[in-house]
Amino acid sequence: MHMIQTHERPSSNDYVVLLPAREAAKVQLMLPLAAAIARQQNGQVVILGVVVVPHDQPLSDGMLETRQVRADYDQAADFSTFQVPIRTVITVAHDLTDGIRTSAEEQGANLILLGWPAQQSSSERLFGPPIDNLLRHPPCDVVVLRLHDEQTWRRVLLPVRGGPHTPLACDIAMALAEHHDASISVLYATNPRMPDDASVRASLQSLRSMPRVTRWLERSIPAEQAILAEDPDHQAIVLGVTGRRGDPEAPIGPLADRILRQSDSTIVLVRHRMAQSEELAQQIWQQNRDLSATVDRWFAENTFSSHEYDDLQRLFAHKQQQGVTISLALPTLNEEATIGEIIGQLQEHLVANVPLLDEIVLIDSGSHDRTREIAAAHGVPVYLHQEILSQYGAFAGKGEALWKSLYVLQGDIIAWCDTDIKNFHPRFVYGIVGPLLRERRLVYSKGFYRRPIQFGERIAATGGGRVTELNARPLLNLFYPELSGMLQPLSGEYAGRRSALEEVPFFTGYGVETGMLIDLLERHGLNALAQVDLMERIHRNQELVPLSKMAFAITQVVIQRMEQRQRVSLLEPVNQTMKLITQREDGGFSLELREIRDHERPPMARIPEYRRLRGLPPEPAG
Structure with missing residues (x-):
C-alpha cells in the first residue's frame, strides 16, 4: 500500500x-x-x-x-x-x-x-x-450515520444503559444537537424481566445536566419497545452498537439491528474502541449481568410451591405416565420423639390413600433410643448404615447414610427427608417429588421453608437456618453464583433421579448437601435443578458449637470443589482441624482441637457391588 x-x-x-x-x-x-x-x-x-x-x-x-x-x-x-x-x-x-x-x-x-x-x-x-x-x-x-437528505432536527433521542459506548454516544449526541440547534431526550429503559443495576442508574443521573438535555425519560419496558415508541417524536437516534454475544462476529447487536430496520429516523450508530483493560472489564460486567439474569429467570421458572401438588391423585397420574417408582429414605439418629408420627402420616397419605411411594426405608446411624424399634413396629425396613457395604468401612455422618441408602433403595426417584421435624406434613415429601414428576427435564428438587427458632419456651417466627445465611449462601454467592437463587441449600428434604444421584460423589458429613448441589449443577446445569416451598418447618435447633463445626465442614467442601475446578491446592491437612471454644463450668474458656473433615465417597455407580445389584455392566478397567 x-x-x-x-x-x-x-x-x-x-x-x-x-x-x-x-x-x-x-x-x-x-x-x-x-x-x-x-x-x-x-x-x-x-x-x-x-x-x-x-x-x-x-x-x-x-x-x-x-x-x-x-x-x-x-x-x-x-x-x-x-x-x-x-x-x-x-x-x-x-x-x-x-x-x-x-x-x-x-x-x-x-x-x-x-x-x-x-x-x-x-x-x-x-x-x-x-x-x-x-x-x-x-x-x-x-460512528456510522444512516444518510438522509438534509433535514431539520428538533429532537435527538439518546438511549442509555451505561454500557461501554455510552460516553461516546453522549459526545456525538451533543455535537450533532449543537450543529442542528436541537434538544436531547435521554431514554433509560429497563426490562421488568431483567435485573436493573442500581449503581448504573445512579451514575447515569449526571446526564440530566448534559448540555441540550431537555427531557429525561424512564420506561419499564424492553429497550426496543421504548425506543420505537419515542421514535416518532425525534428526528435522530444516537445508539450504541449494543451487545453482540449471540454472534460476536456480527457488526452490530440485535437491538441496533432491529431499530435500524424498523425506524425511519436518522440513525447514528457509535462503536467505542475499547482498550484491552476496558474489554476485559466489559466482559466481566456482561458475564455478571448475564448470570444475574439467568439466575433470576431460573428462580421464576424453577421455584415451585408444594400447594401445586396437593392433588395427590393428579400427582399419582404423573407418576404413572412417567412409569417410575419412588423410594423414600428416612435418615435417623435418636429420633424416637418424632419418627412414629412421621412414618404414620406417610403410610396413611402417600401409601394407603394414594400409592405415591413404593418404598419407605429407615437408615439409622446408631440410635441409642427406640427409633429403630418404632420404625420396625410400623413395618418399615430398618438398616444400620454401618452394616451396608461394610467392606468399604463406615464413617460417621448423615452423608454416609444417604450414600449407602442408594444401595438398598429400589426406586427410580430417590427422596430423603429429615426426621426431627415437629410439625411434619406429607407435603414435605410429595412437595419435593412433585416437580420431578411433572417436569421430565428436572433431575433434582430441593425444599425450602420458613424456619422458626426456639429460645427456651419461646418460638421466634424467624431466625432458623443460621449456617445457611451466614455461611452456605455467602460461599455459594461468591464461588458458585449460579446457585445464588437457591434459598436453603442445606435443607434436609430433597429428591432426585437415581440416574443423576448415582453418578455424583457424596460427602459423608455436614457437607453432603452442598457438595451434591455443586456436583449436580456442574453435571446437569442450573435448569435441571428446582426448589419447592414447603411452607413452615419446626425442628430441633442446635447450639452454636455444633453449628460452628457444620460451617467449618461446609467451607471445606466448597474450597475442595474450587481446588478441583481450578486445579490448585488451597487446603493443607492442618486446615482440617478446628479449635472449638468451650466455656467451662467456672466461667472460663478453653480451646479444644477437633478434626472436622468430610470424607468423599465415590459415585455409587462406581461401586462394583452396586453395579451388579442394578444389572449394570462392569466398569472398564483403568
Missing part, C-alpha cells in the same frame, strides 16, 4: 475525525457533521479519498485516478466556513477497508465517521464489507 498525502501528519495532541468520502455530494452531506464532532473536541477533520486498485494490478496503476481525486478535492467548496482545520488525504490500496484502516493509523485518527445510504440495505445485510469490518474490529472509535 502506498500513501499520498497533501499535508504532514497531524500532531499527536490533535483530535482527528477521519471522513472517508470521495464524491462531492457525500462530502457536502457528511462534512458539516464531521466538523461538528471535531469542533466539540477542539480537533480537526481529515477527508480521506481511497483509490482502490484491483488485486492483480500494481498499486502504481492508481496514479491517474489519484490525480483526478486530488483535482476533485481542489474544486470542492471553501472549507474555511466550518471553523475547524480540514485537510484532504488520498491513499491507494487494493481494498477499501484496508485503505481506511491504514489511513486511520497513519493519521492518528480518534474517530472514523462513515456514511451509509439506507437504500443500499437488503434483508440479508444492513451495511457492506467496509462498514461491517470496521465495526467488528475498529482501529479507533467508529
Whole structure:
C-alpha cells in the first residue's frame, strides 16, 4: 500500500475525525457533521479519498485516478466556513477497508465517521464489507450515520444503559444537537424481566445536566419497545452498537439491528474502541449481568410451591405416565420423639390413600433410643448404615447414610427427608417429588421453608437456618453464583433421579448437601435443578458449637470443589482441624482441637457391588 498525502501528519495532541468520502455530494452531506464532532473536541477533520486498485494490478496503476481525486478535492467548496482545520488525504490500496484502516493509523485518527445510504440495505445485510469490518474490529472509535437528505432536527433521542459506548454516544449526541440547534431526550429503559443495576442508574443521573438535555425519560419496558415508541417524536437516534454475544462476529447487536430496520429516523450508530483493560472489564460486567439474569429467570421458572401438588391423585397420574417408582429414605439418629408420627402420616397419605411411594426405608446411624424399634413396629425396613457395604468401612455422618441408602433403595426417584421435624406434613415429601414428576427435564428438587427458632419456651417466627445465611449462601454467592437463587441449600428434604444421584460423589458429613448441589449443577446445569416451598418447618435447633463445626465442614467442601475446578491446592491437612471454644463450668474458656473433615465417597455407580445389584455392566478397567 502506498500513501499520498497533501499535508504532514497531524500532531499527536490533535483530535482527528477521519471522513472517508470521495464524491462531492457525500462530502457536502457528511462534512458539516464531521466538523461538528471535531469542533466539540477542539480537533480537526481529515477527508480521506481511497483509490482502490484491483488485486492483480500494481498499486502504481492508481496514479491517474489519484490525480483526478486530488483535482476533485481542489474544486470542492471553501472549507474555511466550518471553523475547524480540514485537510484532504488520498491513499491507494487494493481494498477499501484496508485503505481506511491504514489511513486511520497513519493519521492518528480518534474517530472514523462513515456514511451509509439506507437504500443500499437488503434483508440479508444492513451495511457492506467496509462498514461491517470496521465495526467488528475498529482501529479507533467508529460512528456510522444512516444518510438522509438534509433535514431539520428538533429532537435527538439518546438511549442509555451505561454500557461501554455510552460516553461516546453522549459526545456525538451533543455535537450533532449543537450543529442542528436541537434538544436531547435521554431514554433509560429497563426490562421488568431483567435485573436493573442500581449503581448504573445512579451514575447515569449526571446526564440530566448534559448540555441540550431537555427531557429525561424512564420506561419499564424492553429497550426496543421504548425506543420505537419515542421514535416518532425525534428526528435522530444516537445508539450504541449494543451487545453482540449471540454472534460476536456480527457488526452490530440485535437491538441496533432491529431499530435500524424498523425506524425511519436518522440513525447514528457509535462503536467505542475499547482498550484491552476496558474489554476485559466489559466482559466481566456482561458475564455478571448475564448470570444475574439467568439466575433470576431460573428462580421464576424453577421455584415451585408444594400447594401445586396437593392433588395427590393428579400427582399419582404423573407418576404413572412417567412409569417410575419412588423410594423414600428416612435418615435417623435418636429420633424416637418424632419418627412414629412421621412414618404414620406417610403410610396413611402417600401409601394407603394414594400409592405415591413404593418404598419407605429407615437408615439409622446408631440410635441409642427406640427409633429403630418404632420404625420396625410400623413395618418399615430398618438398616444400620454401618452394616451396608461394610467392606468399604463406615464413617460417621448423615452423608454416609444417604450414600449407602442408594444401595438398598429400589426406586427410580430417590427422596430423603429429615426426621426431627415437629410439625411434619406429607407435603414435605410429595412437595419435593412433585416437580420431578411433572417436569421430565428436572433431575433434582430441593425444599425450602420458613424456619422458626426456639429460645427456651419461646418460638421466634424467624431466625432458623443460621449456617445457611451466614455461611452456605455467602460461599455459594461468591464461588458458585449460579446457585445464588437457591434459598436453603442445606435443607434436609430433597429428591432426585437415581440416574443423576448415582453418578455424583457424596460427602459423608455436614457437607453432603452442598457438595451434591455443586456436583449436580456442574453435571446437569442450573435448569435441571428446582426448589419447592414447603411452607413452615419446626425442628430441633442446635447450639452454636455444633453449628460452628457444620460451617467449618461446609467451607471445606466448597474450597475442595474450587481446588478441583481450578486445579490448585488451597487446603493443607492442618486446615482440617478446628479449635472449638468451650466455656467451662467456672466461667472460663478453653480451646479444644477437633478434626472436622468430610470424607468423599465415590459415585455409587462406581461401586462394583452396586453395579451388579442394578444389572449394570462392569466398569472398564483403568
